[in-house]
Amino acid sequence: MTQQKAVLMNANHELTDANIEVPTPDAKDVLVKIQAVAANPVDVKQLESRDGQSAPKILGYDAVGQVVALGSSATKFQIGDQVFYAGAVNRNGSFQEYQVVNEDLVALKPVEITVEQAAAMPLVSLTAAELLFEKMHVIAEANANSGNLLVINGAGGVASVLIPLAKWAGLTVTATSSPKKFDYLRQLGVAQPIDYHADAEITISDLPDNSFEYVVSLFDITTYWSDVTRLVAPLGHVGTIVEFPNDIAIGKLKNKAASFDWEFMFTKSLFHVDEASQGQILTQIAALIDEHAISAPQITTYTGLNAANITAMLDQLKTGHTTGKLVLTI
Amino acid sequence: MTQQKAVLMNANHELTDANIEVPTPDAKDVLVKIQAVAANPVDVKQLESRDGQSAPKILGYDAVGQVVALGSSATKFQIGDQVFYAGAVNRNGSFQEYQVVNEDLVALKPVEITVEQAAAMPLVSLTAAELLFEKMHVIAEANANSGNLLVINGAGGVASVLIPLAKWAGLTVTATSSPKKFDYLRQLGVAQPIDYHADAEITISDLPDNSFEYVVSLFDITTYWSDVTRLVAPLGHVGTIVEFPNDIAIGKLKNKAASFDWEFMFTKSLFHVDEASQGQILTQIAALIDEHAISAPQITTYTGLNAANITAMLDQLKTGHTTGKLVLTI
Numbered sequence: 001m002t003q004q005k006a007v008l009m010n011a012n013h014e015l016t017d018a019n020i021e022v023p024t025p026d027a028k029d030v031l032v033k034i035q036a037v038a039a040n041p042v043d044v045k046q047l048e049s050r051d052g053q054s055a056p057k058i059l060g061y062d063a064v065g066q067v068v069a070l071g072s073s074a075t076k077f078q079i080g081d082q083v084f085y086a087g088a089v090n091r092n093g094s095f096q097e098y099q100v101v102n103e104d105l106v107a108l109k110p111v112e113i114t115v116e117q118a119a120a121m122p123l124v125s126l127t128a129a130e131l132l133f134e135k136m137h138v139i140a141e142a143n144a145n146s147g148n149l150l151v152i153n154g155a156g157g158v159a160s161v162l163i164p165l166a167k168w169a170g171l172t173v174t175a176t177s178s179p180k181k182f183d184y185l186r187q188l189g190v191a192q193p194i195d196y197h198a199d200a201e202i203t204i205s206d207l208p209d210n211s212f213e214y215v216v217s218l219f220d221i222t223t224y225w226s227d228v229t230r231l232v233a234p235l236g237h238v239g240t241i242v243e244f245p246n247d248i249a250i251g252k253l254k255n256k257a258a259s260f261d262w263e264f265m266f267t268k269s270l271f272h273v274d275e276a277s278q279g280q281i282l283t284q285i286a287a288l289i290d291e292h293a294i295s296a297p298q299i300t301t302y303t304g305l306n307a308a309n310i311t312a313m314l315d316q317l318k319t320g321h322t323t324g325k326l327v328l329t330i
Numbered sequence: 331m332t333q334q335k336a337v338l339m340n341a342n343h344e345l346t347d348a349n350i351e352v353p354t355p356d357a358k359d360v361l362v363k364i365q366a367v368a369a370n371p372v373d374v375k376q377l378e379s380r381d382g383q384s385a386p387k388i389l390g391y392d393a394v395g396q397v398v399a400l401g402s403s404a405t406k407f408q409i410g411d412q413v414f415y416a417g418a419v420n421r422n423g424s425f426q427e428y429q430v431v432n433e434d435l436v437a438l439k440p441v442e443i444t445v446e447q448a449a450a451m452p453l454v455s456l457t458a459a460e461l462l463f464e465k466m467h468v469i470a471e472a473n474a475n476s477g478n479l480l481v482i483n484g485a486g487g488v489a490s491v492l493i494p495l496a497k498w499a500g501l502t503v504t505a506t507s508s509p510k511k512f513d514y515l516r517q518l519g520v521a522q523p524i525d526y527h528a529d530a531e532i533t534i535s536d537l538p539d540n541s542f543e544y545v546v547s548l549f550d551i552t553t554y555w556s557d558v559t560r561l562v563a564p565l566g567h568v569g570t571i572v573e574f575p576n577d578i579a580i581g582k583l584k585n586k587a588a589s590f591d592w593e594f595m596f597t598k599s600l601f602h603v604d605e606a607s608q609g610q611i612l613t614q615i616a617a618l619i620d621e622h623a624i625s626a627p628q629i630t631t632y633t634g635l636n637a638a639n640i641t642a643m644l645d646q647l648k649t650g651h652t653t654g655k656l657v658l659t660i
Binding site: 130134135137210233234235243244245246247248249250251253254255256257258259260261262263264265267268270271273274 | 460464465467540563564565573574575576577578579580581583584585586587588589590591592593594595597598600601603604
């Protein structure tokens with residue numbers, strides 16, 4: 001059996017270097033030789049979770065690589081194709097040299113950006129596109145929409161694709177961050193950057209009632225619930241991806257007949273619902289990148305697949321002050 | 331000035347008979363001579379509310395009548411047109427002989443049903459259509475959808491239109507009620523009636539996980555929250571129209587990436603957003619009635635506009651055990 005390097009999360013939820021077997025593709029899988037991966041909050045969350053996590057397990061939910069083998073009924077790709085994907089949270093991830101992944105979740109890598117840039121894109125692109133286009137029903141066409149989007153926490157990973165996509169679709173974007181990241185936000189396409197510090201001169205509390213058809217919170221929304229429910233427009237959408245422990249006063253959205261939308265990009269693969277849509281979304285994202293309609297996220301690159309590097313990346317993510325995405329080349 | 335009969339909610343929130351002036355249409359209004367009205371929970375709610383309600387006020391949010399005068403810029407209807415509408419909750423309602431209403435909220439009465447049947451339809455039709463087609467994104471075409479809808483409290487007013495509309499659109503409907511109303515539910519189009527009593531042999535707790543793409547609660551949803559979050563399918567919608575005082579664990583919908591949709595048919599007129607869509611929805615409902623694609627709700631009819639009759643209707647609604655709608659001819 002062929003061996004490979006991998007970074008394992010062991011039973012104590014520590015990251016360790018290991019040599020393991022190269023996995024064998026299931027019928028609908030492709031086997032991918034990985035070139036670059038990215039780190040995400042979902043890695044941190046699994047590492048820190050103690051409830052019912054199966055371990056040892058390989059984390060990592062963003063990858064670019066080359067297809068080197070096909071499952072018996074895999075038909076969408078050919079040996080040698082360079083692909084990108086996020087994969088499934090209930091299977092082994094990308095922090096290894098070779099990974100098997102359901103071909104439905106995979107797309108050809110965009111050609112106009114580097115391997116490292118492309119590795120930063122799948123998870124955040126799927127999250128951003130599903131939230132905007134499937135949950136909030138923004139039309140996925142250039143300038144096909146009008147209206148205002150508020151993004152709470154505009155400097156992180158998901159925002160790095162969500163803001164350019166929203167602007168491409170025609171929305172006017174307001175986003176919060178530290179003032180030292182305002183230039184970065186403007187570069188992403190933000191029309192109105194807002195300081196997230198409560199003691200700033202202008203905060204989201206100063207924005208007018210009912211002024212955002214779309215409010216996206218990429219931070220614990222309970223912190224901002226009073227402002228969120230005040231700012232969302234009648235018939236509007238409030239969306240989030242960040243779990244929180246508290247119950248909330250959802251009734252505050254009633255008179256506005258607004259919707260609260262959860263986005264979780266692993267739902268489709270966890271429940272085996274509409275999985276092929278993820279390959280399709282990534283194909284559309286690749287086309288937008290290659291047409292220069294949107295730009296790739298800002299990245300910081302690490303080199304070498306080992307537990308020390310992955311640990312360093314996840315420690316940086318835990319600070320909550322990472323701009324764009326953290327990528328590792330293998 | 332011409333006088334008319336009206337049933338007023340006075341400053342003590344009692345219903346009283348009164349003679350008042352016939353109102354004068356604003357620019358975009360039509361003046362309607364009312365022939366029949368219906369009672370709704372929103373009437374009860376305003377009567378029972380003590381916070382910030384302006385009174386005296388005329389309740390009543392369902393009417394059929396004849397256009398007898400036009401505002402200076404009203405262009406959609408002609409004198410003599412027979413119309414139906416729900417109107418706006420922040421203006422005087424239909425418990426009077428003559429009412430002014432924004433023409434955008436109005437449509438021609440369906441011709442194939444009686445005045446009384448048509449009076450039962452506007453508020454529940456707008457609520458049902460907005461919830462299904464605008465909030466839950468069911469496609470508003472005959473048999474254009476598949477999937478399962480659970481309706482909690484299937485025997486009330488909104489359900490009397492929501493269930494036929496959902497069935498017309500292609501959904502398979504499960505609904506709860508008392509067993510003595512199962513025949514009525516089947517007549518509406520329910521495939522699977524379920525006893526709402528907790529000690530029944532089969533309750534919604536026996537239905538399989540993840541089996542409803544759409545869950546509509548026409549009752550305090552917090553009572554059923556655990557089952558609702560278990561039953562809704564991944565990527566599904568949970569919708570309600572009933573306010574509740576408690577905070578809820580919205581996080582239970584996170585792993586399914588489901589949406590929580592509020593529907594409130596007065597949002598558009600309260601906030602002056604997309605008001606003309608309500609006239610359009612009622613026009614579509616009238617067409618479906620006239621094509622016999624859906625049936626009019628079951629009604630109980632009262633005769634004579636006076637405080638005693640309106641009080642009797644609202645007392646019946648308060649029991650929570652009314653089948654279909656209560657209508658009053660003027």
